[in-house]
Amino acid sequence: MRNKSALFFRLLSKMSLIILAILIFSTAVLAKTEVLRINVAKDIKNLEPVETGKTFNNDIGKLYCFTKIKTDEYPTKVVHVWLYNDNIIAEVPLEVNSTTWRTYSSKKILPKWVGNWKVEIYSNDGELIDSVEFNIK
Structure with missing residues (x-):
């Protein structure tokens, strides 16, 4: 169970970084x-x-x-x-x-x-x- 929790939090952390990168990129591209x-x-x-x-x-x-x-x-x-x-x-x-x-x-x-x-x-x-x-x- 502990390995599944650690894996879940690593995936969540990577997804958060990807979402953050997408938000930063879209803000820069859409700045008007x-x-x-x-x-x-x-x-x-x-x-x-x-x-x-x-x-x-x-x-x-x-x-x-x-x-x-x-x-x-x-x-x-x-x-x-x-x-x-x-x-x-x-x-x-x-x-x-x-x-x-x-x-x-x-x-x-x-x-x-x-x-x-x-x-x-x-x-x-x-x-x-x-x-x-x-x-x-």
């Missing part, structure tokens, strides 16, 4: 970062975008890309990649320190930079999680 809200804006006040839009005049001077992030793992980072006519103009890494986090980046806009713009948002693992397009006229 997503954008809940994204806006291009003329300003940011109290961590909220002000005067959002899709078209801005070339004398705007500066624009902001606001993102509200939801994540299963934190702290983590996201990256705002600013593109002008499909060329990378800036890459801005931003900290995410909570399951729901508001953050933003900004970019000075020269009057000669008329045309199509886009900001792509990448998770810490390099996955494109959202983007927003806008135009400077």
Whole structure:
């Protein structure tokens, strides 16, 4: 009887380790970062975008890309990649320190930079999680 009990507890211990490994692996694989809200804006006040839009005049001077992030793992980072006519103009890494986090980046806009713009948002693992397009006229 004693050998059966010892064998049972060894099996139970091994099964517990396997289950623990599966849980750790599935948590890592299923960890998700997503954008809940994204806006291009003329300003940011109290961590909220002000005067959002899709078209801005070339004398705007500066624009902001606001993102509200939801994540299963934190702290983590996201990256705002600013593109002008499909060329990378800036890459801005931003900290995410909570399951729901508001953050933003900004970019000075020269009057000669008329045309199509886009900001792509990448998770810490390099996955494109959202983007927003806008135009400077």
